[in-house]
Amino acid sequence: xxKLSMSELGRLDVSAFKSAEKIPVTIVLDNVRSLHNVGxxxxxxxxxxxxxxxxxxxxxxxxxxxxxxxxxxATDSVTWExxxxxxxxxxxxxxxxxxxxVVEQTTESTSLRKxxxxxxxxxxxxxxxxxGVSDPVIALADQALEIPQSGTKHSLNISVCVGxxxxxxxxxxxx
Amino acid sequence: xxKLSMSELGRLDVSAFKSAEKIPVTIVLDNVRSLHNVGxxxxxxxxxxxxxxxxxxxxxxxxxxxxxxxxxxATDSVTWExxxxxxxxxxxxxxxxxxxxVVEQTTESTSLRKxxxxxxxxxxxxxxxxxGVSDPVIALADQALEIPQSGTKHSLNISVCVGxxxxxxxxxxxx
Numbered sequence: 419x420x421k422l423s424m425s426e427l428g429r430l431d432v433s434a435f436k437s438a439e440k441i442p443v444t445i446v447l448d449n450v451r452s453l454h455n456v457g458x459x460x461x462x463x464x465x466x467x468x469x470x471x472x473x474x475x476x477x478x479x480x481x482x483x484x485x486x487x488x489x490x491x492a493t494d495s496v497t498w499e500x501x502x503x504x505x506x507x508x509x510x511x512x513x514x515x516x517x518x519x520v521v522e523q524t525t526e527s528t529s530l531r532k533x534x535x536x537x538x539x540x541x542x543x544x545x546x547x548x549x550g551v552s553d554p555v556i557a558l559a560d561q562a563l564e565i566p567q568s569g570t571k572h573s574l575n576i577s578v579c580v581g582x583x584x585x586x587x588x589x590x591x592x593x
Numbered sequence: 594x595x596k597l598s599m600s601e602l603g604r605l606d607v608s609a610f611k612s613a614e615k616i617p618v619t620i621v622l623d624n625v626r627s628l629h630n631v632g633x634x635x636x637x638x639x640x641x642x643x644x645x646x647x648x649x650x651x652x653x654x655x656x657x658x659x660x661x662x663x664x665x666x667a668t669d670s671v672t673w674e675x676x677x678x679x680x681x682x683x684x685x686x687x688x689x690x691x692x693x694x695v696v697e698q699t700t701e702s703t704s705l706r707k708x709x710x711x712x713x714x715x716x717x718x719x720x721x722x723x724x725g726v727s728d729p730v731i732a733l734a735d736q737a738l739e740i741p742q743s744g745t746k747h748s749l750n751i752s753v754c755v756g757x758x759x760x761x762x763x764x765x766x767x768x
């Protein structure tokens with residue numbers, strides 16, 4: 419077998435991406451400190467055709483050299499918006515009819531293995547590397563989702579966490 | 594709902610991890626340049642109880658400050674070994690009865706959505722950020738696995754790729 423080149427992969431260009439059908443999922447990054455994690459979230463959102471990313475609080479915004487190191491241009495294809503207070507972004511999405519799921523280990527989390535897509539569009543919130551999703555956002559959430567883990571560490575890296583959750587949810591769509 | 598503390602999560606300590614049952618999967622990192630990606634692979638391997646990681650070629654090895662930034666101690670729990678030539682590590686695993694799957698977009702790749710665990714133990718190879726899996730390793734592979742993507746970019750970040758593939762395979766085990 420032979421590795422495929424970029425042209426053989428038949429990827430979309432930015433304008434085709436903008437008009438292509440998306441999966442009905444919007445991501446909120448709630449005070450994510452690492453620009454590597456932000457860039458990686460953009461690249462994952464591009465690969466699985468997510469509607470939009472909200473960047474909130476201390477989360478860095480494009481254009482930024484450190485974000486581009488991992489986004490590699492996905493900040494051009496994926497729609498994004500900065501909102502200072504994460505709870506404001508989440509409330510706005512709730513008001514537009516989104517189901518809000520925070521990705522967080524809580525007393526009432528659902529395993530990602532058991533998640534099924536709601537009838538509504540989905541807002542997924544990923545929190546700060548140390549403090550997790552902020553309390554005002556947890557108070558607004560319809561659900562908490564948890565990636566079941568069986569090792570020694572508290573949690574996965576955020577960029578990995580975004581990848582796994584989006585992968586799992588995208589299996590429910592054929593986009 | 595309330596966020597869970599580390600003690601409430603009931604994670605294993607390093608010695609309990611060492612003796613705990615693992616999923617029958619070994620990872621080979623084939624000339625992975627980014628120490629962030631290496632650290633993240635350790636952290637994912639810890640979370641899903643992978644047997645072992647082979648670090649090969651230019652892939653950095655612990656102890657290293659840049660690896661620890663993302664591994665956060667998972668280099669202590671997860672067993673690893675450095676082998677200079679990736680094809681030597683892969684041949685050794687084949688000789689011990691492993692099924693070798695390279696994660697690579699090739700003319701003969703299987704979609705990760707359609708992967709089912711072989712009867713044998715599994716060796717998963719992840720390649721360099723630019724050049725992918727090296728040709729001598731592709732020549733040894735039993736299979737190529739591809740994460741189906743529908744965006745503008747060539748591929749996902751390696752740390753995300755490791756996370757998604759391990760997550761998908763770990764659903765076939767109850768460890």
